[in-house]
Amino acid sequence: MLARWAVKTSWTSELAGLGSQNQDHAWLPLEMRQRLAEEDTPPASSWVWLAAHHDLGVCQQIQAHVTFDRTSPPTPGKAPRRLLASCLIVNGIATLVYSFANRTAFPPPLAAPHGLRMWPQPSPAEFPPPPVSHQDLLLAVSSYAPWLALHDQPFDHAATGTTWPARTSPDQP
DSSP, X not given: OHHHHHHHHHHHHHHHHHOGGGGGGXXXXXXXHHHHHHXXXXXXXXXXXXXXXXXXXXXXXXXXXXXXXXXXXXXXXOOOXXXXXEEEEETTEEEXXXXXXXXXXXXXXXXXXXXXXXXXXXXXXXXXXXXXXXXXXXXXXXXXXXXXGGTTOOOOTXXXXXXXXXXXXXXXX
């Protein structure tokens, strides 16, 4: 339920920022938003993490829209890969959400974010959740230089390092 709430909050924040007159400019398709309202779980194309944040007095949301064409210039008739990246920090808890526009998502070739993976394939629960720095959260939402190597590459989880390693000790980030 917490993963679904994190996705819903991310998407709601995006729509609120657009204003009522610009809802048709939402980054993710209307069908995805309707499916989220009807189902008990987040979409399979969303990834969600939970972590502890050092600052108990912070309430902040960070979002980024990413479009990554499969070819340059874009191939006519092929939709670009799209992502809504969102981080919400509230009273010492941080959620990080990657929402891909479709199931043929392109995986981010980034180091696994610190924290617990809540969706899909949740990692074992820990309390308190592992800590994450503000800088790591900011980079997880805003740094896409490693994605440039994916230019016109097929989607391949194994080749791009999206098998998220489990933490082996509470001290491991």
